[in-house]
Amino acid sequence: MLMIGVIIALAGLAMGLGVLFDHTGGYFWFYWIAPLLMVGLGGLLIKLSVGYWMKIGRLETKGRPRSD
Numbered sequence: 001m002l003m004i005g006v007i008i009a010l011a012g013l014a015m016g017l018g019v020l021f022d023h024t025g026g027y028f029w030f031y032w033i034a035p036l037l038m039v040g041l042g043g044l045l046i047k048l049s050v051g052y053w054m055k056i057g058r059l060e061t062k063g064r065p066r067s068d
Helices: 002-021 029-062
Strands: none
Touching: 002 029
């Protein structure tokens, strides 16, 4: 699920930036905020994924400590 979150975040960032710099089409004046919201959502998902990895993901991959 962590990888899916990162993939969705990167896709959202790419689409948001693509729409932000694509000025074709006769959209209403308030459509400028949609790409900014998408870029913000992508950044939030990346931040959540990194935070999860730092707090929980590394410990899960490490496993239980072994007693020799």
